[in-house]
Amino acid sequence: MSDTQTLIENRPPSVATLFLERVDAAPDAEAFRYPVPPASGEGPDDWRSLSWRQSADRVLAIAAGLIDLGVRPEERVAIASATRLEWILADLGILCAGAATTTVYPSTNAEETVYILADSGSRVLIAEDAAQLAKARERRAELPDLAHVVVVNEEDAIPAEGDPGGWVLTLTELERRGAEHLAGNPDVVRKRIDAITAGQLATLIYTSGTTGRPKGVRLPHDNWSYMARAIEASGLVTHEDVQYLWLPLAHVFGKVLISAQIGVGHVTAVDGRIDKIIENLPVVRPTYMAAVPRIFEKVYNGVAAKARAGGGAKYKIFQWAAGVAREYAKATQDNLRRTGTASAPTGLALKHAVADKLVYAKLREAFGGRLRAAVSGSAALAPDIGYFFSGAGIHILEGYGLTESSAASFVNPGENYRTGTVGKPLPGTEVRIADDGEILLRGPGIMEGYHGLPEKTAEVLESDGWLHTGDIGELSPDGFLRITDRKKDLIKTSGGKYIAPAEVEGRFKAVCPFVSNILVHGADRNFCTALIALDEATVTGWAAEHGMEGKPYADVLASQELEALIAGYVDRLNEGLQRWQTIKKFRILPRDLDIEHGELTPSLKLKRPVVEREYRHLLDEMYDGARES
Incomplete structure (x- = not known):
């Protein structure tokens, strides 16, 4: 043994x-x-x-x-x-x-x-x-x-x-x-x-x-x-x-x-x-921290906004450094997987060293300067965000689990982590993928059942201990799990194409530094649309740089300039998607989504039915008389 x-x-x-x-x-x-x-x-x-x-x-x-x-x-x-x-x-x-x-x-x-x-x-x-x-x-x-x-x-x-x-x-x-x-x-x-x-x-x-x-x-x-x-x-x-x-x-x-x-x-x-995180990090100087993806998204968007506020030259340096970070992370992770050594080509390594002095070192200091690893869970982290932090020397280890499995069923294995996956099962946990792609788990971390709800328990927990997670995923030959979507959240368009909205939403968060939350819609429709909620602080900073300082926030949201800005990011998103995944129309929401209005769970997961019901008029407006495909 x-x-x-x-x-x-x-x-x-x-x-x-x-x-x-x-x-x-x-x-x-x-x-x-x-x-x-x-x-x-x-x-x-x-x-x-x-x-x-x-x-x-x-x-x-x-x-x-x-x-x-x-x-x-x-x-x-x-x-x-x-x-x-x-x-x-x-x-x-x-x-x-x-x-x-x-x-x-x-x-x-x-x-x-x-x-x-x-x-x-x-x-x-x-x-x-x-x-x-x-x-x-x-x-x-x-x-x-x-x-x-x-x-x-x-x-x-x-x-x-x-x-x-x-x-x-x-x-x-x-x-x-x-x-x-x-x-x-x-x-x-x-x-x-x-x-x-x-x-x-x-x-x-x-x-x-x-x-x-x-x-x-x-x-x-x-x-x-x-x-x-x-x-x-x-x-x-x-x-x-x-x-x-x-x-x-x-x-x-x-x-x-x-x-x-x-x-x-x-x-x-x-x-x-939560409002003390930025203040506490350099005081606590943690070596290890767990967080949800929204925190890393906010940090990334905040750094991008600060660079933009510093002028065109600083923003160009940040964009260049962000690209180098992603390229470096992909290269080193790929080489580690193939050869066992986390190396990068000489030219890329030199660019990375320069970017480290200009950008990455300051970012690591903001986290306290000693952060060895951060674990991300509860929802999917956009791979481009993960690669950025990886290349900057902040190693985000994605993990996966449910309340029904005591949280930690999978986690990336330290230095051998792979961005875009949730790693390997913890020792003692079994996994298999059902014929329809659903992830099934079994082991000592699985719940006893739902309190006072034997019928609901039987719906997800088989007599031999296998838990139906409701998530769709795939295992690599060496055991790394990649989550593709929630089984119930898969969208099937009227043209018969299946779309994973979380994947599209994650990609948009990686390309648009102004977004806070996004909901992609398209079930039984002939094309996809999006409801986009923006980060007020970031948008307000942008507005001040574009002649709208002091304007009511509602007016900024309704401006043609902001509409054009977000449209540009939607176009960038669409460039990397299959035709049936692309966002044909979008609407900017009048405020961010939040827990208080019941649109997010306390762990910051999107409540799709609530948001779609609340903003049904905007969704209907985008499809009214539309014939796009």
């Missing part, structure tokens, strides 16, 4: 056990870094650290506090909070109590939050602030199982008229109760941990979905223990890494990173404030 097989097959039944092992192995090593804003509200944050032992003190107190509140094994405790240190400590406390975490995005509206709390039967809600507390309080009558709300921000834990006694308490109070409970019964939490079985429910994650009510995905303890060991065995991260974690922990992609950290033992700097 190989070392990898031994590591995975001898995994403990739970991450709670792994956590105690990590604490025992390195009690004084740094585990987490977290920001503390200045009291004045001005100036930089003060970053502080917790060791593994200090983290364990809080985690065990939270676990004991929940036990003191009467929480029993497998009962659900919900967390509605942005990504922050307390989210991680609370989640680990829940797991160590033998209970199960129900994750709730803080952006989820009150109606859906109440649905998730009720459907999961959550006994306790750990709410970040007054806004999350209010969602449960205003509809408490619909939540008969909810016995307590624990508020993280102490100043927001204000009891209201009509609250049952003790219904609201602070996280500090919970930890105090737990410490007192441990003083009288010091083994209470360890007994709970020792009693955890591999198949015991650990997490309920409600898929945000693009249509209908969310479904609760049941993930047992063994899923997370397997993920911790499989990621450790992959060699993707080491105990010397510093991870910058800002992804939403209510999402499975963020959640799996906690398991990986516990398995490997590296440092995690945690701060979920």
